[in-house]
Amino acid sequence: MAEIVGLALLALVLASFEILVPGGILGILAVVSLAMASYLAYEPFGLGGSVLLFLGTGIVIAVVVYFEFKLLAKTRFRNRFILSSAVTGKSESLHSTDEVIDAEGVTLTAMAPTGMILVNDQKFEAFSRSGFLSKNQTIRVVARDNFRLIIEKI
Secondary structure, three states, X not given: OHXXXXXXXXXXXXXXXXXXXXXXXXXXXXXXXXXXXXXXXXXXXXXXHHHHHHHHHHHHXXXXXXXXXXXXXXXXXXXXXXXXXXXXXXXOOOOOOHHHOOOEEEEOOOEOOEEEEEEOOEEEEEEEOOOOEOOOOEEEEEEEEOOEEEEEEO
8 A cells, every 4th residue: 555655646746847957758657657556456446446546646746737837937947948049040041042143252160171251241051162251351252052051262
C-alpha cells in the first residue's frame, strides 16, 4: 500500500515540477509513475480500484497543475515562466527576385564570404564569389541562389 501511495505522490510532484523544468521528461516520468501505481493497485483492489486510482490521481494532478499556473501568474517569477507577448517582428532580409541581377550595391557587413548587402535600398543576404570583402565595398549581383544573392566585387 505504501508503494502505491508513494508512486501516486511521486507522479503528483513530478507533474508539478514539469511546469518549472520544460522538456516533457518529468511529465513522462509522472505518467510512468502513475501507471506503476495503478499496476500495483490491481492485485489488492482489482481492476476497478486500479482504474479509479489512475483516473482519480490524474484528476488531482490536473487540478494541481491548473492552480499552479493560476498562482504562478501572480508571483514575481511570472515573466520567467509565462510568455506575456507575441513576436510581431519580421526578418531583416527580403527574398529577392530576378530583377536584382546585374544591379549594383554596397556591402553592409564584412563578407566572409556571406553577409548582408544593400541593393536598391533593400537589405539582402548574399554570398561573395570574390572571397572576403570588407564593409562598404561596391558590389554587383551576378546570380540568385534560393534565398541569397551571389555577388562579385566591382
